[in-house]
Amino acid sequence: xxxxxxxxxxxxxxxxxxxxxxxxxxxxxxxxxxxxxxxxxxxxxxxxxxxxxxxxxxxxxxxxxxxxxxxxxxxxxxxxxxxxxxxxxxxxxxxxxxxxxxxxxxxxxxxxxxxxxxxxxxxxxxxxxxxxxxxxxxxxxxxxxxxxxxxxxxxxxxxxxxxxxxxxxxxxxxxxxxxxxxxxxxxxxxxxxxxxxxxxxxxxxxxxxxxxxxxxxxxxxxxxxxxxxxxxxxxxxxxxxxxxxxxxxxxxxxxxxxxxxxxxxxxxxxxxxxxxxxxxxxxxxxxxxxxxxxxxxxxxxxxxxxxxxxxxxxxxxxxxxxxxxxxxxxxxxxxxxxxxxxxxxxxxxxxxxxxxxxxxxxxxxxxxxxxxxxxxxxxxxxxxxxxxxxxxxxxxxxxxxxxxxxxxxxxxxxxxxxxxxxxxxxxxxxxxxxxxxxxxxxxxxxxxxxxxxxxxxxxxxxxxxxxxxxxxxxxxxxxxxxxxx
Amino acid sequence: xxxxxxxxxxxxxxxxxxxxxxxxxxxxxxxxxxxxxxxxxxxxxxxxxxxxxxxxxxxxxxxxxxxxxxxxxxxxxxxxxxxxxxxxxxxxxxxxxxxxxxxxxxxxxxxxxxxxxxxxxxxxxxxxxxxxxxxxxxxxxxxxxxxxxxxxxxxxxxxxxxxxxxxxxxxxxxxxxxxxxxxxxxxxxxxxxxxxxxxxxxxxxxxxxxxxxxxxxxxxxxxxxxxxxxxxxxxxxxxxxxxxxxxxxxxxxxxxxxxxxxxxxxxxxxxxxxxxxxxxxxxxxxxxxxxxxxxxxxxxxxxxxxxxxxxxxxxxxxxxxxxxxxxxxxxxxxxxxxxxxxxxxxxxxxxxxxxxxxxxxxxxxxxxxxxxxxxxxxxxxxxxxxxxxxxxxxxxxxxxxxxxxxxxxxxxxxxxxxxxxxxxxxxxxxxxxxxxxxx
Numbered sequence: 019x020x021x022x023x024x025x026x027x028x029x030x031x032x033x034x035x036x037x038x039x040x041x042x043x044x045x046x047x048x049x050x051x052x053x054x055x056x057x058x059x060x061x062x063x064x065x066x067x068x069x070x071x072x073x074x075x076x077x078x079x080x081x082x083x084x085x086x087x088x089x090x091x092x093x094x095x096x097x098x099x100x101x102x103x104x105x106x107x108x109x110x111x112x113x114x115x116x117x118x119x120x121x122x123x124x125x126x127x128x129x130x131x132x133x134x135x136x137x138x139x140x141x142x143x144x145x146x147x148x149x150x151x152x153x154x155x156x157x158x159x160x161x162x163x164x165x166x167x168x169x170x171x172x173x174x175x176x177x178x179x180x181x182x183x184x185x186x187x188x189x190x191x192x193x194x195x196x197x198x199x200x201x202x203x204x205x206x207x208x209x210x211x212x213x214x215x216x217x218x219x220x221x222x223x224x225x226x227x228x229x230x231x232x233x234x235x236x237x238x239x240x241x242x243x244x245x246x247x248x249x250x251x252x253x254x255x256x257x258x259x260x261x262x263x264x265x266x267x268x269x270x271x272x273x274x275x276x277x278x279x280x281x282x283x284x285x286x287x288x289x290x291x292x293x294x295x296x297x298x299x300x301x302x303x304x305x306x307x308x309x310x311x312x313x314x315x316x317x318x319x320x321x322x323x324x325x326x327x328x329x330x331x332x333x334x335x336x337x338x339x340x341x342x343x344x345x346x347x348x349x350x351x352x353x354x355x356x357x358x359x360x361x362x363x364x365x366x367x368x369x370x371x372x373x374x375x376x377x378x379x380x381x382x383x384x385x386x387x388x389x390x391x392x393x394x395x396x397x398x399x400x401x402x403x404x405x406x407x408x409x410x411x412x413x414x415x416x417x418x419x420x421x422x423x424x425x426x427x428x429x430x431x432x433x434x435x436x437x438x439x440x441x442x443x444x445x446x447x448x449x450x451x452x453x454x455x456x457x458x459x460x461x462x463x464x465x466x467x468x469x470x471x472x473x474x475x476x477x478x479x480x481x482x483x484x485x486x487x488x489x490x491x492x493x494x495x496x497x498x499x500x501x502x503x
Numbered sequence: 504x505x506x507x508x509x510x511x512x513x514x515x516x517x518x519x520x521x522x523x524x525x526x527x528x529x530x531x532x533x534x535x536x537x538x539x540x541x542x543x544x545x546x547x548x549x550x551x552x553x554x555x556x557x558x559x560x561x562x563x564x565x566x567x568x569x570x571x572x573x574x575x576x577x578x579x580x581x582x583x584x585x586x587x588x589x590x591x592x593x594x595x596x597x598x599x600x601x602x603x604x605x606x607x608x609x610x611x612x613x614x615x616x617x618x619x620x621x622x623x624x625x626x627x628x629x630x631x632x633x634x635x636x637x638x639x640x641x642x643x644x645x646x647x648x649x650x651x652x653x654x655x656x657x658x659x660x661x662x663x664x665x666x667x668x669x670x671x672x673x674x675x676x677x678x679x680x681x682x683x684x685x686x687x688x689x690x691x692x693x694x695x696x697x698x699x700x701x702x703x704x705x706x707x708x709x710x711x712x713x714x715x716x717x718x719x720x721x722x723x724x725x726x727x728x729x730x731x732x733x734x735x736x737x738x739x740x741x742x743x744x745x746x747x748x749x750x751x752x753x754x755x756x757x758x759x760x761x762x763x764x765x766x767x768x769x770x771x772x773x774x775x776x777x778x779x780x781x782x783x784x785x786x787x788x789x790x791x792x793x794x795x796x797x798x799x800x801x802x803x804x805x806x807x808x809x810x811x812x813x814x815x816x817x818x819x820x821x822x823x824x825x826x827x828x829x830x831x832x833x834x835x836x837x838x839x840x841x842x843x844x845x846x847x848x849x850x851x852x853x854x855x856x857x858x859x860x861x862x863x864x865x866x867x868x869x870x871x872x873x874x875x876x877x878x879x880x881x882x883x884x885x886x887x888x889x890x891x892x893x894x895x896x897x898x899x900x901x902x903x904x905x906x907x908x909x910x911x912x913x914x915x916x917x918x919x920x921x922x923x924x925x926x927x928x929x930x931x932x933x934x935x936x937x938x939x940x941x942x
Contacts, residue, residue: 103562402861417875421842426870429565432885433864435857439886445872445879 064114067091070216073119077185077219080192090205090215097209105362107333111307116279118217118250174232179263180225181236184252187223194225198256202285202315202341210335211311214250214283221251221282226261226292235264235297235483253284257292257320264295266483279307280331286314286322290344293321299486301330301493304360308334313368316376318344325481327354328363329493337395339368342376342407353382354475354490357390357422358497366395366428367411371437375406382413383475386422387497396428398439405436413443416474418467418498448474468498518552519574520689520719521654529579529658533625539636540628547656554650563647566833566865567804571747571773577719579603579658580688590678590709590739591933592926596621597678601713603660603690614675620666621677624693627664634666638697638725642753646777646806651749655691655721662693665706667732672703676737676924680709683742686716694724698732698760705735705924710750712743712770720771723751728760730784735763737927739934742770744799752778756816759786765922767931768795768803769938775804782809782816791820792918794931796938797830797862807836811847820851823918825911826862835867838881842873851881856888856914858907908939 062069070091074084099108174181180191187195205215226232257263280302288294294314302308308331314322324338340349351367369378384392394413415424426443448470456466472479472491479487526548530541556572557564580602589597595614598621599607605623615621620631627635644652663679681692694708712718720742728734742748748771754762768774780789795803809818824832834853855864866883888910896906915935922928 102560402863415870415872417872417877420845420875421873422875423873424870425872426868426881428866428868428883430866430883430885431566431863432855432857433862434860435862435887436860437857437885439884441866441868441881441883443868443870443881445870445877447875447877 063117065091065116065118065217069118073217073219076119079185079188083188086200086205087216090212093206094209094212094216097206097212099209104335105333105364107362108307111279119219174234174236177230177232178227179230179232180223182223184218184221184223184254187254191223191225194256195223195254198285198287199254200285202287203283203311203313207311210281210309211283214252214281214311218250218252218283220249221253221284222255222265223253224255224263224265226255226257226263228258229260230258231262232264235266237266249280249282251282253282254287255285255294255296256287257289257294259289260291262293264297264483266297266486267299278303278305279309281307282310282312284310284312288314288316288320288322290318291320292317293323295323295325296338297325297482297486298327299482299490299493300326300328300334303330304332306331308336310334310336312336312338314338314340314349316340316342316344316347316349318373319346320344321348321350323350323352324367325352326365327482327486327490328365329356329497330361331363332360333362333364335364337366337368337397339370339397340378341370341372342378343372345373346375347373348376349378351380351382352478352481353380354478355382355384355392356494356497357384357386357392359388359390362391362393364393364395366393366397368397369399369409370397371400371404371407371409374404376404377408379409380411380413381478383416383478384414384424385416385418385471385474385494386424387418389419389421389423391423391425393425394427394443396441398428398430398432398441400432400434400437400439402433404434407437409439411441414474415443415445416471417445417447418471464499468495471498515556515573516575517554517556520577521551521574521658523548523552525579526657529660535629536625537628537632539632544657544659547653551650551653551657554653556650557647561647563806563835565835565867567775568773568802568831571802574719576717577687577689580683580685580690582606583684583713585682585684585713587682587711587713590680590707591930592678592707592924593675594678594707595673595675597680598623598663599680599682600661600663600692601682602684602688605661616671616673618668619671619673620664622664624659624662624664624695627695631664631666634697635664635695638695638727640723640725642725642755642779642781644751645779645808648749648751648775648777651721652723652751655693655723655749655751658689658721659691659693659723662691663695665694665696665704667696667698667702667704669699670701673705676705676707676735676927678707678709680711681722682711682713683718683720683746684713686714687718688716689719689721692720692722696725696734696736697727697729698734699729701731702729703733705737705927707927708736708738710738710740710742710748710770712741712746715743715745717745718743718747720746720748720750722749724753726752726754726762726764728754728756728762728787730758730760732757732760734760735923736765737922737931738764738766739931740766740768740770740774740776741934742774744770744772744801746771746774748774750774750776752776754778754780754789756780756782756784756787756789758784761788761790763790763792763921765792765794765918765931767934768793768805769934771801771803773802773804775806778805778807780807780809780818782811782813782818784813785815787813788817789819790921791818791822792921793822794915794918794935795822795824795832796827796935797824797832798827798938800829802831802833804833805835807834807851808839809837809849809851810839810841811844811849812841814844815846816844817848818850821854821918822852823854823856823914824864825856825858825914826864827858829859829861831863831865833865833867834883835869836881837869837871838879840872840874840877840879845874845876847874847877847879849877849879853883854914855883855885856911857885858887858911911939912936
């Protein structure tokens with residue numbers, strides 16, 4: 019997914035400085051590119067009823083979806099910005115300067131050959147070899163709002179798995195998707211879920227039939243490629259009884275001069291005994307507002323696990339949640355956040371226990387570099403008359419530079435005497451003795467720091483699939499470059 | 504902005520019983536007070552009247568029962584006496600206030616070292632105006648109760664003023680008792696402690712009701728620990744079960760000073776306690792402790808803020824709540840480490856012992872860290888009595904009820920053990936035990 023996905027070992031100390039630094043050869047501006055694209059449909063900038071009708075017309079949507087969008091627009095307008103608890107940076111979003119819909123009018127492509135050349139060129143600049151992608155179970159590479167390339171491997175569809183984009187999902191399989199669409203995250207959940215509900219396009223709709231275990235992870239790949247262009251994907255994954263699926267989502271975006279907005283809604287439904295794992299590596303450019311609502315609904319004995327890694331963006335606000343609706347349901351959030359200069363990673367987790375013997379686990383690690391700010395916000399809720407619920411929350415923050423900043427704001431409500439909740443958080447810096455030891459063995463301070471930071475998140479990074487954890491290590495090395503000395 | 508939700512709820516007056524005519528009559532009763540004191544009170548009243556009541560969307564009132572905050576039905580009480588037994592500890596000096604008025608001032612002269620001042624605010628306003636001006640309600644209200652703090656300043660009648668000069672050490676505590684008497688009585692207790700350089704003092708504040716009436720208590724205490732001072736503060740709150748209580752605790756810790764505060768909460772219908780510790784100079788240490796026994800439908804709302812403003816400071820907070828029946832507790836704590844406050848060592852812990860099916864504990868332990876060379880940790884747990892410990896005691900022939908009682912008292916002992924004064928330890932333990940014996 020990242021330009022660099024091959025593994026590497028630390029160089030021996032006797033090679034010269036450039037070679038010794040594993041990240042010295044990397045051109046950091048490699049993500050900064052943009053191709054002129056002839057957009058066939060363009061709703062213009064700003065948001066009003068006409069924008070919504072326009073999107074609905076282009077997508078040839080059913081009347082109920084159009085109504086859903088219009089109602090959502092009203093909710094979006096009525097809701098205030100949540101600045102009474104969130105950062106005031108949100109006020110810098112100019113909703114009138116954002117393009118809400120843009121597409122090339124392409125039908126999702128089935129084979130690599132059908133993908134237009136200029137889009138292929140974009141992928142190549144990002145360093146994703148065509149060959150590698152063929153091995154992936156299914157790639158939904160989203161070029162702006164629509165899927166530009168969609169390849170579902172035969173084996174997945176033979177199992178009866180439906181893996182389509184949101185437009186196709188609502189049009190072709192309304193009987194499956196309408197039941198849960200907007201149910202896990204209602205339109206009025208927050209201002210940005212309302213915005214997404216009004217203007218959503220793109221994203222994946224997945225249905226895994228009863229008892230089907232999808233062996234390979236399904237992947238989708240998003241990018242933003244138009245200046246001032248907000249992207250509003252909508253993803254809904256339904257895992258039927260006893261099924262298992264892993265979904266991976268990675269983002270990189272070209273850098274632009276003005277702010278862009280990304281506001282996705284992701285809903286997961288795990289029916290009885292199903293397992294869903296949702297993995298995200300977020301690396302938007304430093305001018306992107308990334309305001310995402312993600313929530314799963316876990317039925318009896320089901321398990322939902324969010325693995326969430328945030329490295330890019332100007333401001334990320336994302337608190338993946340699980341509603342533990344059925345007995346013995348289990349929810350988990352594993353979160354890694356890295357905030358560098360000019361970035362605010364406001365991430366966390368929500369665990370709503372709604373049945374007996376439900377368990378949840380939240381592990382969050384954040385790293386603040388330079389003037390970066392990392393925030394953990396959590397909510398644990400165990401209402402009345404529940405028995406045997408357990409929650410464990412651990413938040414660790416690492417501060418690299420003297421002016422780095424970290425915040426922790428958990429909210430825990432427990433009722434009754436038969437539940438067990440524990441929360442622990444710590445803040446520290448990199449151990450000086452550790453750095454000294456490594457320097458004494460010939461590593462530069464930067465390398466030592468990079469190694470220490472990778473060590474800090476190592477136990478979480480190991481939970482990512484191989485290519486993601488390698489990519490993660492590369493991204494952290496890049497971010498740590500120049501942070502010390 | 505029009506608020507559609509307010510139409511359904513009955514509109515509440517932002518001043519309630521504390522209307523301007525009540526304030527005017529309060530001022531009239533302070534004929535002897537200096538002009539600056541009256542001006543200060545007038546400004547505070549303006550501020551109180553101008554600020555809205557807390558709203559459900561205010562982050563600093565998250566989880567609080569906003570509807571329980573009505574200011575109606577109270578009045579300034581007439582002077583009264585009390586037959587309550589004094590708090591059972593020996594003291595170097597003690598002051599007892601009933602309904603905002605000093606009724607007993609027993610400074611055991613022989614026990615007080617020379618230069619130590621234990622007097623009333625009214626007298627301090629005349630004789631120690633500069634000290635009072637410098638320290639009385641002088642710290643920022645950062646925990647959400649600016650309105651009620653202003654109400655306190657506007658209506659504070661009398662209170663305790665304690666000044667311990669440089670290098671003086673007191674062996675025994677100074678005891679201040681605040682008593683509310685008569686239904687609808689509004690009381691505004693205040694205790695101000697200035698511990699100068701290298702002094703040592705322990706101050707005990709008690710808050711009790713003379714009867715089971717509905718009282719309104721809005722109290723504050725200002726603690727100032729100068730360089731190298733050692734200040735211990737204990738607040739024991741046992742208002743009537745029908746009291747709406749606010750208490751604002753502000754602590755300033757200077758270089759190498761050490762402040763230990765312990766607040767015990769058992770009384771009130773709805774009681775909010777805000778505690779602010781400012782570590783202003785290197786070497787300062789603030790230990791913040793609290794014990795709460797919540798039962799029936801009581802709500803205890805505790806908000807704390809530890810601000811590390813200088814390098815090399817330390818704070819250690821431990822708030823323990825035992826919840827029974829349908830009681831609710833809220834703990835909201837925040838550690839703030841300012842930029843450049845390197846080598847900060849801060850700890851914050853909230854432990855909730857759930858003793859009934861219907862009790863509710865809310866925890867909001869927070870951190871805001873802007874310096875990297877720090878050690879900051881916090882933890883919050885909510886759980887029942889450890890079944891293994893219970894089983895162990897039962898296997899030794901102790902009944903389940905007795906085992907639970909032992910383990911619950913043991914839960915509090917961890918905090919009480921941090922007190923140096925054994926007599927005080929015993930008195931507080933007895934107060935906790937009466938809460939359990941009542942039923």
